[in-house]
Amino acid sequence: MTTTTVTPDQLRTLWTGPAVGRIDRGPDLPPVTQDDLATLASGVNTDHDGLPLPDQWEVLADHLNGAKAGSTDGSWxxxxxxxxxxxxxxxxxxxxxxxxxxxxxxxxxxxxxxxxxxxxxxxxxxxxxxxxxxxxxxxxxx
Incomplete structure (x- = not known):
C-alpha cells in the first residue's frame, strides 16, 4: 500500500482553502476533502467557531495517517x-x-x-x- 503522510499544516490549509480543496494520500486511499475534515473535526476539541484547537491538528493528522491501526480506511x-x-x-x-x-x-x-x-x-x-x-x-x- 502506497500512501502519503498528511501533516497538520496540510489540514489547516485545507480547512481555510477553497471549497474544492483536497489532500491526496496516494493511489490506495481516497483523498481527504473539506467535508471529510469537517466530519473528523467534530470528534476533536474545537473553539466556539468550530475550528480545531491548535493541538488538535496533530490528532487529526495522526488519525488520517493511521496512528490507530488501519484507521485511514475504517478498518480500526x-x-x-x-x-x-x-x-x-x-x-x-x-x-x-x-x-x-x-x-x-x-x-x-x-x-x-x-x-x-x-x-x-x-x-x-x-x-x-x-x-x-x-x-x-x-x-x-x-
Whole structure:
C-alpha cells in the first residue's frame, strides 16, 4: 500500500482553502476533502467557531495517517467492533452459565416445595410459571 503522510499544516490549509480543496494520500486511499475534515473535526476539541484547537491538528493528522491501526480506511472500527462482539459474547456466555445455575437452583426449590406439600398451583404462582411447567420440573422432564 502506497500512501502519503498528511501533516497538520496540510489540514489547516485545507480547512481555510477553497471549497474544492483536497489532500491526496496516494493511489490506495481516497483523498481527504473539506467535508471529510469537517466530519473528523467534530470528534476533536474545537473553539466556539468550530475550528480545531491548535493541538488538535496533530490528532487529526495522526488519525488520517493511521496512528490507530488501519484507521485511514475504517478498518480500526471493524477491529473495535469485533472486540466488542467478543466482549459481548464472553458476557453472554457468562450470563448463560449464571442463568443455568440459577434455573437449576429454582428447579431444586420447586421440587422441594412440591415434595413438602406446597400445591403445584402455589409453586407455579411463586415461580411465575404455569402449573404444567412445574409438573415438568417436578418430574425432571425438559
Amino acid at each position: 472500527r471493524q477491529e473495535e467492533a469485533l472486540e466488542e462482539v467478543e466482549k459481548a459474547t464472553r458476557a453472554a456466555r457468562q450470563a448463560a452459565r449464571s442463568l443455568d445455575r440459577e434455573a437449576q437452583h429454582q428447579h431444586a426449590a420447586i421440587r422441594t416445595a412440591v415434595a413438602c406439600g406446597v400445591p403445584v398451583s402455589r409453586a407455579a404462582q411463586a415461580a411465575g410459571l404455569t402449573a404444567a411447567r412445574v409438573y415438568q420440573i417436578r418430574d425432571g422432564r425438559r
